[in-house]
Amino acid sequence: MLKDTYCGDLRAADTGRTVRLAGWVHRRRDHGGLIFIDLRDSHGLVQAVFDPGNAAAHEVAHRARSEWVLAIEGTVQPRSPATVNRNIPTGEVEVIPTRCEVLAESETPPFYINEPVEVDETLRLKYRYLDLRRPDVARTIRLRHEVVRYIRDFLAGRGFVEVETPTLIKSTPEGARDFLVPSRMRPGHFFALPQSPQILKQLLMVAGFEKYFQIARCYRDEDFRANRVAEHTQLDLEMSFVDESDVMGLIEELYAGIAREFGPGPQSSPFPRLDYADCMARFGIDRPDLRYGLEFASIAEPLRSSSFQVFASALAAGGEIKAIRVPSKADMTRREIDELTEIARGGGAKGLATIGLLPGGEVRSPIAKFLTGGELRGVSTLAGAAEGDMLLIVADTREVVAASLHRVRDALGDRLGLKTPGVLSFAWVTGFPLLEWRPEEDRWDATHNPFSGFRPEDRELLDSDPGRVVARQYDLTLNGAEIGGGSVRISNRADQEKVLGLMKYTREQMQDRFGVVLDSLEFGAPPMGGVGMGIDRLLMSLAGTENIRDVIAFPKASSGLDPLMGAPSPVDVGQLDELGLRVVTDVEPV
């Protein structure tokens, strides 16, 4: 090694030591005589002081520029009390070089490495190897390593076996779009990259491993979002001889531990458990942000016979009327109300009714003239409103009320500063329907995954009313994001075929797409259940970022392209020939 000590590790206790350091010039302060260089390495930075007395070293320090790589041999000495820097961990000491060598010079970097300034993302990604030098960026990637190591240690300590599964598997057309890989051995045939190792881990259970996990890369060829990329990493896990509580208990212990080790701990422990229907009624979404309240109140009852047409017709059509009570915001500005109305419209609502209960009993509301005093009082009571509060109301179908008020609640969370950074608010959601109806395709479809089990007591409903069958499914949410989910699986062939049949698969299609699973269930499949947990989203919350690219070392841009490697790219005709492929370019008519 060219170094025997990390810059960032030096402390007062190292005083008097002779050390060999190597790292990057973080910052240079040239006083003409004295030159200070902050030398940075993977552990942090330390100040080196070059005196003209050591002419050779001083000359190097004079020439050196930002991001040059230096090797320094010197002695650690305490700083005089007046020059101690309390702002950095190494601030009590400095290094007096006896020797200084340039290992590499550097161009001026295209953006600041020594200051946490927002830089254009394309530029950051193109020079990701420089971006990753920035301490804040690097810290997040290191955090990722620590969290994954914690997960591995935790699971290995409980008898789980980490098994790798293939990244070239069979394509299944349902669900997200697959990334395809052409086969040279069988031209015209394709592998797909896995959207998850779901089938393979179930086979591992049939194989008798009993406890499996993997830090698995998963691929989906869909458009990106702030918290969604084409390739994400999940903790994939499966257990045999378990029910819901076993898996949920294990994951809760793991995640509460992570929250304590790498953050302030979970906001509530044990994690709150919400029923899907209850959740939709109170928050309009199956992954509510529980860092704040602003729950919905149903205020339909007093309005049953209202003369206000909007309310009356919504109820007559079987819809709902719900309100969010915003404490002490009766004085909300016209502009704020207009913006929230626009947000509500985004969820399908035709408008947003507001009732401001001004102090003193006056009511500020464009719809007050349509409501009787009794109706207003009834609404206020149901919403739990007091003087000074503002009520935001949507009347429409159940779906529109949920979608619209969810957006309003989410926007209020941002605007009122209720999404406290750093707080880790976990919650389980259970009680999901197993199937949802796809009218345009005239069939049922799995709400989560086709292997999810169902409550035994709902068996009859599979024939009579499939939409009411409840899945043995559990999702874990964190601060309003779904960070994972899983289920107890179907573990016998008849039940699995029954469910696939409701999804309108023919015998042939079942055998073609799910034959492996179905066949395996005939050879002694244990009861099994597991989860797939999104590692990237978990890291986002732990690192306090809204951008998933921040937690990935080499991410794609939101366009799905890679500015660093320049991928994707055209390939040689020869490569295509071997694969039996020809590129057809669509030419737009001029």
Next chain:
RNA sequence: GGCCCCGUGGUGUAGCGGCCUAACAUGCCACCCUGUCAAGGUGGAGAUCGGCGGUUCGAAUCCGCUCGGGGUCGCCA
């Protein structure tokens, strides 16, 4: 694919019809400077305003198209 926002020296921003021969900060280069730590001082180089086309006597500024980026809806079993 739809919609919204952004694109000005290396970086981050200002300018939003003539005052722009494009401003500020920082970075960069040179010199001065022995205790700074976002060192300080003096001087200097550096952008025709993403690209193309149009409107106008005149365009960084207005319009259209296009490219790139970010967000969002669709999509994501």
